[in-house]
Amino acid sequence: MSTSLIPKFGANKIASVLLKYNYKVKIGDILAGTVIGIERTQTLINVGLKQTAFLPNTENFIGDNSIRKEILSTNERGEFVILNYEATTNKTILSFRQLQYSRLWERFKQIDFKNMILFTTIEKSILGGKIVNFEGLKIFVPNSHLPKYFRRKIIKDNFLPVKILEVKDKRYQIVGSPRLAILKNQSPCLQVGLTQMGCVLTVRPFGIFLNIYGIKCLLHISEISNKKIENINNLYKKGDKLKVKVIYVNSSQGKIAVSAKQVEN
Numbered sequence: 001m002s003t004s005l006i007p008k009f010g011a012n013k014i015a016s017v018l019l020k021y022n023y024k025v026k027i028g029d030i031l032a033g034t035v036i037g038i039e040r041t042q043t044l045i046n047v048g049l050k051q052t053a054f055l056p057n058t059e060n061f062i063g064d065n066s067i068r069k070e071i072l073s074t075n076e077r078g079e080f081v082i083l084n085y086e087a088t089t090n091k092t093i094l095s096f097r098q099l100q101y102s103r104l105w106e107r108f109k110q111i112d113f114k115n116m117i118l119f120t121t122i123e124k125s126i127l128g129g130k131i132v133n134f135e136g137l138k139i140f141v142p143n144s145h146l147p148k149y150f151r152r153k154i155i156k157d158n159f160l161p162v163k164i165l166e167v168k169d170k171r172y173q174i175v176g177s178p179r180l181a182i183l184k185n186q187s188p189c190l191q192v193g194l195t196q197m198g199c200v201l202t203v204r205p206f207g208i209f210l211n212i213y214g215i216k217c218l219l220h221i222s223e224i225s226n227k228k229i230e231n232i233n234n235l236y237k238k239g240d241k242l243k244v245k246v247i248y249v250n251s252s253q254g255k256i257a258v259s260a261k262q263v264e265n
Contacts, residue, residue, distance in 0.1 A: 030082075118181075147178060164177075196246070203238070219242075
């Protein structure tokens with residue numbers, strides 16, 4: 001149990017202080033409390049207010065809803081953040097989950113994540129990408145940064161390397177890229193000047209995307225040949241192999257450009 005426990009006398013003392021000074025409930029405040037009852041959809045918490053506060057089941061765990069890794073039990077004491085307060089009914093809603101998540105967030109910001117590769121697990125698919133988990137923190141991975149294999153299915157308990165693209169403090173949002181993580185691992189191999197065989201992934205009017213060492217590389221139409229190309233689809237199809245030379249590497253954005261005509265020359 002990873003709840004921040006507090007001494008019994010501390011909980012009683014805090015409660016008496018709250019009542020003495022007629023504490024006004026404010027959303028975002030952190031209060032110490034004791035579990036006094038467990039119902040089917042919520043847990044009853046005594047946080048020293050005139051009325052019992054409520055902890056919904058959805059706010060009573062860290063991690064996957066189906067697993068519920070953190071469940072409070074009767075008489076257990078911990079800290080909770082005030083999630084909502086209904087003045088008309090004097091009903092206070094608490095969250096254990098959000099308090100723990102904010103503390104995870106603060107610890108995460110202290111590490112040098114910009115230069116690290118995080119090993120995450122895929123939780124679920126959402127519009128435009130997937131949500132992966134890193135030690136309790138949720139990271140959004142856009143489909144454009146996912147290897148094709150992982151776009152098709154969710155592989156439970158399978159590690160997916162991720163490099164952080166962006167962190168939004170105000171929204172507790174983290175955006176990550178497996179593509180950048182793979183590129184960082186393969187960067188000694190994929191340097192400007194390298195000549196290597198690539199496999200055609202897709203053919204577009206502006207060029208061809210190749211797979212080299214598991215990384216998507218762009219062969220622009222202007223770098224295919226010195227001759228004019230009327231219809232690129234007549235030249236290549238998915239699965240074709242061709243030798244190319246790496247002419248551009250941008251490790252911060254995960255972009256690699258290659259040339260076939262420079263190999264010919």
